[in-house]
Amino acid sequence: xxxxxxxxxxxxxxxxxxxxxxxxxxxxxxxxxxxxxxxxxxxxxxxxxxxxxxxxxxxxxxxxxxxxxxxxxxxxxxxxxxxxxxxxxxxxxxxxxxxxxxxxxxxxxxxxxxxxxxxxxxxxxxxxxxxxxxxxxxxxxxxxxxxxxxxxxxxxxxxxxxxxxxxxxxxxxxxxxxx
Numbered sequence: 001x002x003x004x005x006x007x008x009x010x011x012x013x014x015x016x017x018x019x020x021x022x023x024x025x026x027x028x029x030x031x032x033x034x035x036x037x038x039x040x041x042x043x044x045x046x047x048x049x050x051x052x053x054x055x056x057x058x059x060x061x062x063x064x065x066x067x068x069x070x071x072x073x074x075x076x077x078x079x080x081x082x083x084x085x086x087x088x089x090x091x092x093x094x095x096x097x098x099x100x101x102x103x104x105x106x107x108x109x110x111x112x113x114x115x116x117x118x119x120x121x122x123x124x125x126x127x128x129x130x131x132x133x134x135x136x137x138x139x140x141x142x143x144x145x146x147x148x149x150x151x152x153x154x155x156x157x158x159x160x161x162x163x164x165x166x167x168x169x170x171x172x173x174x175x176x177x178x179x
Contacts, residue, residue, distance in 0.1 A: 013082040015093040022151040023077055025158035026098035027070040030105030032161045035066040057175060060168035067165040073101055098151040099137050103130050 015023070039062050046055050077097045110126045 014078065015081055015097075019094045019097075020074075020078065021155065022094045022148070023097035023101075024070070024074045025154040026151050027074045027077070027101045028067070028158040028161050029154045030102050031066045031070050031073070032063065034105060034109065035062045038062065053175075056171065060171045060175075063161070063165050063168045064172060067162070067169075073104070077101075094151055095147050096137065098147060098154075099134065103134055106130060 014020075039059055042058075043055075046058060050058070077093075077100065081093050081097070107126065107130055110123065
């Protein structure tokens with residue numbers, strides 16, 4: 001009788017590396033797009049108050065923080081895949097894992113608008129609509145090849161954002177150590 005070790009069981013429950021990269025790309029995309037939009041929205045006021053290195057520092061903090069948010073969202077999805085039964089989430093990890101970050105980003109975008117700040121009740125229909133969209137995608141019987149193709153196309157942008165994040169991280173480390 002062979003004895004199965006615990007780490008082997010954990011590795012079995014994790015998604016494949018390629019699928020994990022596709023979902024990580026889907027996590028990086030909406031968070032970095034939103035960080036870029038917020039940075040560009042605040043850019044005119046930054047020009048009036050700060051020099052180029054301070055503006056670069058603001059951008060670096062925003063992108064590194066977006067990378068951390070993406071990483072935590074990805075870890076949440078991987079843990080969800082490992083904890084839930086495989087038929088609920090892991091079998092369609094790329095499909096559901098690439099839709100969920102976009103829906104979460106839509107909720108966060110909705111929370112960040114002035115309309116929601118003034119009238120919080122509007123979040124109820126937004127959450128219901130997002131829930132219905134997720135249920136629609138979840139109830140589909142098989143993984144849609146278009147969704148996988150979309151996630152694969154995001155890998156190029158995710159790679160670009162990841163390199164930018166690493167450059168920003170190095171900038172912050174050396175910028176902080178020099179001050």
